[in-house]
Amino acid sequence: MSFSHVAIIGLGLQGGSIGxxxxxxxxxxxTTGYDADPATRVRARERGLVHEVCxxxxxxxxxxxxxxFCVPPGAMGDAxxxxxxxxxxxxxxxxxxxxxxxxxxxxxxxLPGYTVIxxxxxxxxxxxxxxxxxxxxxxxxxxxxxxxEATNLLKLTELVAFWEALGANVEIMDAVHHDLVLAxxxxxxxxxxxxxxxxxxxxEDVTExxxxxxxxxxxxxxxxxxxxDPIMWRDVFLANRDAVLTMLQRFTEDLTALQRAIRVGDExxxxxxxxxxxxxxxxxxxxxxxxxxxxxxxxxHEA
Amino acid sequence: MSFSHVAIIGLGLQGGSIGxxxxxxxxxxxTTGYDADPATRVRARERGLVHEVCxxxxxxxxxxxxxxFCVPPGAMGDAxxxxxxxxxxxxxxxxxxxxxxxxxxxxxxxLPGYTVIxxxxxxxxxxxxxxxxxxxxxxxxxxxxxxxEATNLLKLTELVAFWEALGANVEIMDAVHHDLVLAxxxxxxxxxxxxxxxxxxxxEDVTExxxxxxxxxxxxxxxxxxxxDPIMWRDVFLANRDAVLTMLQRFTEDLTALQRAIRVGDExxxxxxxxxxxxxxxxxxxxxxxxxxxxxxxxxHEA
Numbered sequence: 001m002s003f004s005h006v007a008i009i010g011l012g013l014q015g016g017s018i019g020x021x022x023x024x025x026x027x028x029x030x031t032t033g034y035d036a037d038p039a040t041r042v043r044a045r046e047r048g049l050v051h052e053v054c055x056x057x058x059x060x061x062x063x064x065x066x067x068x069f070c071v072p073p074g075a076m077g078d079a080x081x082x083x084x085x086x087x088x089x090x091x092x093x094x095x096x097x098x099x100x101x102x103x104x105x106x107x108x109x110x111l112p113g114y115t116v117i118x119x120x121x122x123x124x125x126x127x128x129x130x131x132x133x134x135x136x137x138x139x140x141x142x143x144x145x146x147x148x149e150a151t152n153l154l155k156l157t158e159l160v161a162f163w164e165a166l167g168a169n170v171e172i173m174d175a176v177h178h179d180l181v182l183a184x185x186x187x188x189x190x191x192x193x194x195x196x197x198x199x200x201x202x203x204e205d206v207t208e209x210x211x212x213x214x215x216x217x218x219x220x221x222x223x224x225x226x227x228x229d230p231i232m233w234r235d236v237f238l239a240n241r242d243a244v245l246t247m248l249q250r251f252t253e254d255l256t257a258l259q260r261a262i263r264v265g266d267e268x269x270x271x272x273x274x275x276x277x278x279x280x281x282x283x284x285x286x287x288x289x290x291x292x293x294x295x296x297x298x299x300x301h302e303a
Numbered sequence: 304m305s306f307s308h309v310a311i312i313g314l315g316l317q318g319g320s321i322g323x324x325x326x327x328x329x330x331x332x333x334t335t336g337y338d339a340d341p342a343t344r345v346r347a348r349e350r351g352l353v354h355e356v357c358x359x360x361x362x363x364x365x366x367x368x369x370x371x372f373c374v375p376p377g378a379m380g381d382a383x384x385x386x387x388x389x390x391x392x393x394x395x396x397x398x399x400x401x402x403x404x405x406x407x408x409x410x411x412x413x414l415p416g417y418t419v420i421x422x423x424x425x426x427x428x429x430x431x432x433x434x435x436x437x438x439x440x441x442x443x444x445x446x447x448x449x450x451x452e453a454t455n456l457l458k459l460t461e462l463v464a465f466w467e468a469l470g471a472n473v474e475i476m477d478a479v480h481h482d483l484v485l486a487x488x489x490x491x492x493x494x495x496x497x498x499x500x501x502x503x504x505x506x507e508d509v510t511e512x513x514x515x516x517x518x519x520x521x522x523x524x525x526x527x528x529x530x531x532d533p534i535m536w537r538d539v540f541l542a543n544r545d546a547v548l549t550m551l552q553r554f555t556e557d558l559t560a561l562q563r564a565i566r567v568g569d570e571x572x573x574x575x576x577x578x579x580x581x582x583x584x585x586x587x588x589x590x591x592x593x594x595x596x597x598x599x600x601x602x603x604h605e606a
Contacts, residue, residue: 098520122517125597126584132597142516171516181513184503186520191565192495193521195558197580199487203553206484212586213445213474214425217401217489218496218528220593225521227584230577237565237573248562250506252555255498259551262494262540270540274533277500281429281530283515290523294428294435 002158003029003092007064009057009079011035011044012229013124014096015070016133019050021166024135034060035130036071036079043130058086066162068119069095069107074235076103080110087111092155094119098182098232099240100146100175115152117159120144120178121168122186128229139167140288146175183243188251190225190233191244197226305461306332306395310367312360312382314338314347315532316427317399318373319436322353324469327438337363338433339374339382346433361389369465372398372410377538379406383413390414395458397422401485401535402543403449403478418455420462423447423481424471425489431532442470443591449478486546491554493528493536494547500529 006022008015011033019031033050034057035041045053054060061067061083071079076095087093093116097103100118107116123141125132143163147156160170173181200211200219211219237244261269285292309325311318314336325334336353337360338344348356357363364370364386374382379398390396396419400406403421410419426444428435446466450459463473476484503514503522514522540547564572588595 122520124520127597134597141519144517177508181509181517182520184506184509185514185517185522188502189499189521189525191561192499192558193524194577194580195561196492196495196554197583198576199491199550199554199557201579201583202557203487205480206487208583208586210484211488212583212590212592214447214484214488215587215592216444217425217427217485218492219488220587221496221524221528222492223580223584223587223593224598225524226577226580228577230574230581233577234570234573238568238570241565241568244565245562247502248558251499251502252558254502254505255495255551255555258494258498259548262544262547265541265544267537267541270537271533273501274497274529274531274536276504277497277526277529278533280500280504280511280515281526283511284518284523284526287515289515289518290526294430294437295527 003066003162005030005064007061007067008033008050008070010070011040011049011130013128013132016049016130017137018068020133020135025165032060040130057083062086064091066092072232072235073097073099073103073239077106077110080107084111094159096121098236100178102239104175115155117147117151117156126224126227141168143168143170144173144178145170146173146178179240179243183240183247187236187240187244188247193222193226196222306369306465308333308367310364310370311336311353311373313373314343314352314433316431316435319352319433320440321371323436323438324441328468335363343433360386365389367394369395375535375538376400376402376406376542380409380413383410387414399424401539403481405542407478418458420450420454420459429527429530444471446471446473447476447481448473449476449481482543482546486543486550490539490543490547491550496525496529499525
């Protein structure tokens, strides 16, 4: 690990977790941070998310050798332009965003001449803001690094080592493929969850109070990810529009087929479909990407 | 509580949990049980899910004053006909199924002359079979009782007291409304989850291994409920077809509207939609129907 000073722009769930994780796992690395929201800066100081919370982004990046932009995809370009005048020319520029092609374009345009290597830790919770972060967020989670074709291999190696030090498993992928994979494992699920929670709250025949009371029948699982940060998700869907629309088309076709099976009473199609989806769940648990206990080990369960 | 002998037909997640809960919270009540699968009967004996696991359903119900059918909706009629010759004429007949109109019809036809009052504990996990049950499954969960219009009020009161003794909060509702409410809080979420897990595993450009690795981005939440018992869910969708198709239509309209907002870049519509879905999540946690800790308190999270 050869970074000695990491600057974090944006001190929400991701930025705050990186700050805490660096202090925990890389205690010799200095951390500075900035958030555009003054209240977030106050809270970040109270929680000690980084060694020093600065009042301008330029102060935060002034002597760093790695800057990580942890702001919503649509705010990346402006955040980078704001920090640019003070950013050392040899600092590595990175991020944590969920859509890589659009962010690569935004940061590349805002910071010409800099080495930009993006990263996406596939880790998070439904909570956001300066109180949401914790040091172990990245432990045993995958971090996808998407270097451009001709990149600085030394800095790439250092960035990989940085994420591994924070507990993540690192995978190298090109940005186009990343955006397709995440469209299905993250963006489409969030869109579906946001939709169904909206649908349920708009019904005339079923009250919102009933939806809440009987949510343990399955609905509550969707409300968790539908509670995620609305600004970030608005930006993600717009930034990764093409891949999201492609996946949505596939989903709608499959839903239409199951809808038809229900309408015509096609027992075999339903049974076959519902049987094969169990195997994926099993693999996710075996690979340590979820908790195998009933209901993820939610409270109130004992043997 | 005036039941002295409860017979449980079907010893999976629900039946097994009832058996364990009765032994735990109503220790003076005798429990007998039966399952059509011999291997389940063996395991039920080993775990002591009921006092006596019988080899025929007639033996199980012979002296009961409450029989609870805990079999998939499509198997209710046959299970009732099989037990009928030995079922005492004054025994109360109930169930735990997720769709009430069709089960009321099936049990009414199979057991003419009996008092039938159905119940639906809105509680469960993604696990099924004789190893899945636990005594606290119903604690702080809602149990919806759907008596017919002219019912035996004494037996209704006793059934309500029974479920309250097992830790549930009881709500009385008519069967038609129940089926509509559950279509949105349980059946539609399961259908959507089954669909998206199928969609993700059928892609050509994204491998199943990638879907599994990066599932922590949101996808894994859907795999939990898509791991539920396929026979039961096939039956639920067919038994509650009309309400499910109605809700699905509403969902599809809403999804199409969000799809259009993404396509045309309508930031405001997306932001507004994503903001209002947060409130429902908050209410579900406040009412104790879910765990407010990040990721439901899955392992690996600390402050």
